[in-house]
Amino acid sequence: MALVEVRNVHKSFQRDSQVIEVFENLTLDIAAGSFTALMGPSGSGKSTFLNLLAGLDRPTSGTITVAGAAVNTMSPSALAKWRARHIGFVFQSYNLLPVLTAAQNVELPLLLAPLSKKERAERVRIALGVVGLEDRMVHYPRQLSGGQEQRVAIARAIVSDPTLTLLDEPTGQLDKKSAQEVLTLLQRLNDEFHKTIIVVTHDAHAAEKAKQVLHLDKGVLAA
């Protein structure tokens, strides 16, 4: 049984009288320990796909199972709990709360786990160490570069050791070099820590770091 099982998913959006079909019949598996780059033109449904996996949105029909849980049937509060345990998520921008330090931002998901203050501090230190920002613990987001901010966001996405880490264009706002660094970091997380990662990117060169690349076009997958 694959970690992620998407079966016959149909997703459409209703905007006024217009119906936008994103996925008509999507079926795919993603194995535990894989590192997938998701590519495709704008509007092809990449963000929608990640949102469905994270339970931030629901399919119109079809089933989505992540780590054995039927994501498409859970209640909002059950989803919140489940997400805290199983999903790490990084957005393209606006990831960090500006009034909290890097360490406090990374600590947030740990507040949802039964950990002591000391354990949390230790985990925050390790996670920021993994992304190479151990020395930036007490800095606020505005004191960090765009690439550093995204690395803090990645540290936060992995700090609670989630089953699945999803990144929606984490390098969209970054220059080539910072983007490469982030992808290299993801590669390391997959290699060394066996994290299951799905990353959306527009950069074909960066996508090469992934173990597999999926192309979405008009809601249809092409390997």
Add this chain to the structure above:
Amino acid sequence: MKIPLVYNLRSIAHRPVSTAMTALGLALVVAVFVAMLALAGGFRATLARTGSPDNVVVLRRGATSEMESGVPRESARLIAADPRIASGADARPLVSPEVFVVINIPRAVGEGVNNVVARGVNDEAFAVRNIHLVAGRKFASGRSEIILGKKIVPRFAHTAIGDTLRFANRDWIVVGHFAAAGSALESEIWGENEQFMPVFRGEVFQSVIFRLRDPAAFDEVKRALEGDQRLQVQAQRESAFYAGQSTVLTRILTFLAIMITSVMAVGAVFGAVNTMYAAVSSRTPEIAVLLTLGFAPRSVLASFLSESVAIALLGGVAGGLLALPINGIVTSTTNWNSFSEVAFAFRVTPGLLVGGVIFAVVMGLVGGFFPAWRAARLQVVQALR
């Protein structure tokens, strides 16, 4: 576990101007609320302090105040003979048949006159009422002399010792100033009852006040006095008598305080609603992040509610501080039972201040609820588009 409070506190600190404006709106409401209740509380406390549970006030049956009352000399003598009346140092019974009239005398500042109580008493009255002189001496028996309650002194003209006050077609020399533990008696003019009686209302006292030997014997004394057909009087504990005088005005003041502050509170709550809606909409992406991390919608609700309450607490404390300086300021009002002036001080008590802060918190909760509700109901997918 909840979203850390430091997130809200720092967010508040990041918009100091809007926070300060909102808090100030709440502070003003709290200040007015505290001030008005301090007024009502001060008035009530002054009258409550005036009466002692050990003393009994005897009035004509059916009289609701000393003004309406009349007790003939003979009745006063019969009352004074009751063995349950305590006796003083010289073994004389502690009973004071009193003349009570309202006169008007010129104010110290500005034109015009004000009503004050003139009370004719005997020598025992000082022991019965716990009066002591703060300046000068007692009025001498058989002389046209008066002493003034210390709250009268600064508020009216010709009140210094040696001055002459003219009322009832006679000149009265001020020979002393007295204190009465902050009670309403400090707003009275005292002279000898035998001097006041002929010039005011003739051969009749208005009340008889006496000290009980045993305060627990009140019911028995009351039954005896009211049952005596020769007397036609009613007896009340002095404490209950003065507390009764304060209830009407205290109720009106409290009612006004609640009315006025409610109207103001509506305005302040709208201010809070506005501020919190602005906070929620400008932080939509942050809320989306929190929800994505797995914080439950109700944690988001609690987080924004606590932010609103934190601002309200700030306002509540500021409002209390604004109101604090009025504590002890002396003002006066007409005692509606005697239509004479009673001076009293605003009383800002710790309980009132706590009440003001609680009031602010309630306003914060009310004002914060709908914005916080909106934050909690946010759909991440919509919020990030």
